Amino acid sequence: MNTPNSGTPLLEMQDIDISFGGVAALRHARLSVTAGEVHALIGQNGAGKSTLIKILTGAYRRTSGTIRFDGREADFRSPKEAREAGISTIYQEINLVPFRSIAENIFLGREPRRFGLIDWKTIHRRAQELLDSFGLQIDVSKPVREFSTAIQQMVALARAVSSDAKMVIMDESTSSLDEREVELLFTVVRRLRDDGRAVIFVSHRLDELYALCDRVTVMRDGQTVAESPMAALDKLQLVTTMLGRTLAAVVHEDSAVKEANLAKRGSTAISATNLGAGAKVTDVSLDVHSGEAVGLAGLLGSGRTETMRLMFGADPAERGSLSIDGKPVTLKSPQDAIARGIAYLTEDRKGEGIVPELSVRDNLTLVCLRTLTKRGVVDVAKQREIVDRFIESLGIKLRSADQPIRELSGGNQQKVLLARWLATNPGLLLLDEPTRGIDVGAKADVAKIIRELRDSGLAVLLSASELEELTAVADRAVVIRDGKTVAELDGARMSEASIMDAIAYGSGEESALAEAVDAKEGQP
Ligand code: ADP
Ligand code: MG
Numbered sequence: 001m002n003t004p005n006s007g008t009p010l011l012e013m014q015d016i017d018i019s020f021g022g023v024a025a026l027r028h029a030r031l032s033v034t035a036g037e038v039h040a041l042i043g044q045n046g047a048g049k050s051t052l053i054k055i056l057t058g059a060y061r062r063t064s065g066t067i068r069f070d071g072r073e074a075d076f077r078s079p080k081e082a083r084e085a086g087i088s089t090i091y092q093e094i095n096l097v098p099f100r101s102i103a104e105n106i107f108l109g110r111e112p113r114r115f116g117l118i119d120w121k122t123i124h125r126r127a128q129e130l131l132d133s134f135g136l137q138i139d140v141s142k143p144v145r146e147f148s149t150a151i152q153q154m155v156a157l158a159r160a161v162s163s164d165a166k167m168v169i170m171d172e173s174t175s176s177l178d179e180r181e182v183e184l185l186f187t188v189v190r191r192l193r194d195d196g197r198a199v200i201f202v203s204h205r206l207d208e209l210y211a212l213c214d215r216v217t218v219m220r221d222g223q224t225v226a227e228s229p230m231a232a233l234d235k236l237q238l239v240t241t242m243l244g245r246t247l248a249a250v251v252h253e254d255s256a257v258k259e260a261n262l263a264k265r266g267s268t269a270i271s272a273t274n275l276g277a278g279a280k281v282t283d284v285s286l287d288v289h290s291g292e293a294v295g296l297a298g299l300l301g302s303g304r305t306e307t308m309r310l311m312f313g314a315d316p317a318e319r320g321s322l323s324i325d326g327k328p329v330t331l332k333s334p335q336d337a338i339a340r341g342i343a344y345l346t347e348d349r350k351g352e353g354i355v356p357e358l359s360v361r362d363n364l365t366l367v368c369l370r371t372l373t374k375r376g377v378v379d380v381a382k383q384r385e386i387v388d389r390f391i392e393s394l395g396i397k398l399r400s401a402d403q404p405i406r407e408l409s410g411g412n413q414q415k416v417l418l419a420r421w422l423a424t425n426p427g428l429l430l431l432d433e434p435t436r437g438i439d440v441g442a443k444a445d446v447a448k449i450i451r452e453l454r455d456s457g458l459a460v461l462l463s464a465s466e467l468e469e470l471t472a473v474a475d476r477a478v479v480i481r482d483g484k485t486v487a488e489l490d491g492a493r494m495s496e497a498s499i500m501d502a503i504a505y506g507s508g509e510e511s512a513l514a515e516a517v518d519a520k521e522g523q524p
Contacts, residue, residue: 009068010035010166010198016055016065025051026222029065031200033215035166038189038199040209040230043219044242044465045300049202052219053169057082057089070166086166090156090173098145103127105144106159130158134188150181157188161195168192169200174208178279186212204301205482206235206504220244235504242299243467243500255492258475261454262491265475266290268326269428269459270342272311276319280306282483283320286461288428293450293460295474297467297499303483304463305347308430311461312344313337324428338367343421347432347463349410353417356406360398361387363405364416368423390419394449411442418449429453431462435469447473467496479503 011033018026026048033039041049054060056067058076067074069085076082079089096105104111106127111118127140134154144152153173160168170189174182189199189212201213209216210230218226218241226233226241233241271287280303288294296304309315311322313331322329324340331337334344346352355363365372365383372379372386387401394415398408405413414434421429434450435443450473454460464470470477477494479487479502487502489495 008071009033010070011056012066012068013052013056014066016052016067017063018051018055018060019063024222026055026062028223029219030224030227031056031217032227033167033198033200035198036193036196037214038193038201038212040213040216041200041202041219042204042209042216042238042242044204047219047242048222049219050171051222053089053171053200053202057087057169083165086164087169088156088160088163088165088167089169089171090153090160091171096144096152096155099143101141102131102138102144102147102155103140105155106130106140106162108159110163126162127158130162131155134158135184148181150177150185153177153185154188157185157192160197161188161192165197167198167200169202171202172204174203174205182208204299206238207482209238210235218242236501239299239500239504255494258494259491261475262292265292266457269324270311270461271323272307272320273322274320275307275310275317275322276483277306277310277315277317280483281310283485284310284480284483285320285485286478286488288459288461290427290459291454291457292475293454293462293473295470295477295494296461296463296480297470297477297503298463298480299503300465302480302503304480305432306483307480308344308432308461308463311337312342312430314344338424338426341425341427342430343367343424343426343428344430345417345421345432345434347436349413349417349437354405354413357404359402360391360396360405360408360416361401364390364401364419365423367420371424386423390416390422394419395445409439409442411438411445414438414442414446415449418446422453426458428459429461431460433463433465435464435466443469467499471496471499481506 009032011031013029013031016026016029017024029048029052031041031052043049051060055062058078058081074085076085097108103124107123112122113119124140131138131140131154136151136154138147138151144155157168174185177185189201192199203209213230216228216230216233217224218238220242266289268287269290273285275284276282284307286294296307298304306315310317313333313336322331329340355366361383364387368386369378372383390396391398391401396412396415396419398412405416408416418434431450435446438446450460450462462473471494474494476488476490477499478485479489479499481503486506489498489502
């Protein structure tokens with residue numbers, strides 16, 4: 001293989017810009033990768049990692065910027081062109097042909113031939129040798145669809161190994177794998193690297209990154225904010241870089257109020273014990289009392305949304321247990337959860353929340369409509385009373401309750417959605433990113449509403465990516481990482497710093513940040 005000298009990057013992307021519908025998704029993004037390294041590309045969800053990769057592989061067209069690959073200006077117009085130039089991409093949903101055999105998939109499109117005919121014997125032998133060398137004992141003549149995602153990824157990697165791919169890109173491809181499968185995959189990735197190929201590895205599991213990667217590029221809000229050897233950044237630095245917070249900014253206040261709130265909270269409204277489903281939620285334990293607001297903290301992708309979905313019966317829990325008001329329950333569906341007094345405000349306001357063409361009135365009463373309907377007829381007077389009451393109490397700004405909700409600002413739409421759930425008279429509110437994407441004024445309003453609901457005795461579990469917003473509203477925080485509860489921080493112990501510390505290190509190392517701060521302050 002033609003390996004460039006070390007030092008000369010195999011890939012150099014510079015000043016990459018792209019917009020979607022007038023919104024910039026990447027701004028002067030850069031990425032530089034050398035042959036023979038595993039390069040971590042990290043950032044929170046939406047930071048622009050996949051977009052940058054899609055630009056490289058020709059799936060998206062950049063607005064501006066330059067790409068050099070393997071010593072040449074590169075401008076791939078399709079993933080096929082990129083593949084032909086030696087860039088192999090492995091997604092979570094793998095692009096193999098499900099009904100063809102493993103061996104066929106490995107050599108698809110470049111089958112060895114004898115006398116012009118496809119040489120099946122050679123294909124099978126070489127495929128078997130390849131997978132044996134990965135330590136996989138599987139029958140390569142079986143169709144791909146009979147195997148797990150992990151095996152399918154190994155097949156995709158084997159395809160890359162057997163071709164002359166100079167670069168292999170793995171975009172979140174480990175997120176659905178279990179630990180043993182990940183370890184197996186890493187063995188293969190290391191082999192690719194030792195062969196002198198470059199691997200770009202996108203993952204938000206910090207431990208994986210340290211175990212595997214040589215260097216790291218950190219993205220935030222469409223920009224490249226750090227490039228470094230992996231070992232030169234500790235986990236805390238990595239997390240603060242991803243979140244865009246510096247140590248100096250991490251100081252906190254008004255814990256006395258939170259302590260007082262916790263002291264007068266009511267009994268346990270819901271409790272989750274070792275809750276799990278799939279690979280996204282592995283082991284979540286938490287409880288929420290009435291009269292308290294608990295913050296569910298963690299990086300995007302850590303399993304916060306998935307945890308809330310389990311607590312709302314939107315997905316079935318596979319492991320662990322839930323109890324409501326002290327009684328064990330199995331939530332069979334959202335209807336089941338609603339009937340038990342649970343409300344869930346989704347993070348996806350546009351996709352799952354509002355029905356844009358319907359009026360504010362209909363949107364607001366969408367969930368409670370059933371209780372307002374007798375023999376198929378809606379009690380219009382009652383509906384009007386509810387709508388007016390919430391418009392008034394939540395301060396929803398609008399022209400008329402009959403106007404389509406899409407005409408309202410994001411903040412007012414969010415208040416309508418909150419009202420939709422409050423109209424069901426819940427005991428527990430699950431709020432996923434309630435302040436995301438709304439303006440500052442509306443954020444303050446929503447925070448105030450949440451506090452009032454808490455004070456009126458509701459149990460509130462909320463998530464917010466902005467730790468500042470989370471700690472402003474929550475009385476205590478439960479921190480999850482990779483789908484697992486790693487820390488619980490009450491009142492005075494909850495701060496942006498302690499939460500970040502827990503995100504970076506998990507529990508039991510809470511002094512790490514304090515030490516880092518001390519060390520920093522000790523410097524001249
Ligand atoms: P990441 O992979 O880091 O989670 P993405 O690259 O998927 O982030 O997304 C970066 C930003 O670009 C997000 O705000 C996302 O909504 C936006 N985006 C990506 N692809 C599209 C698209 N096809 N249309 C509109 N917006 C997009
Ligand atoms: Mg992505």
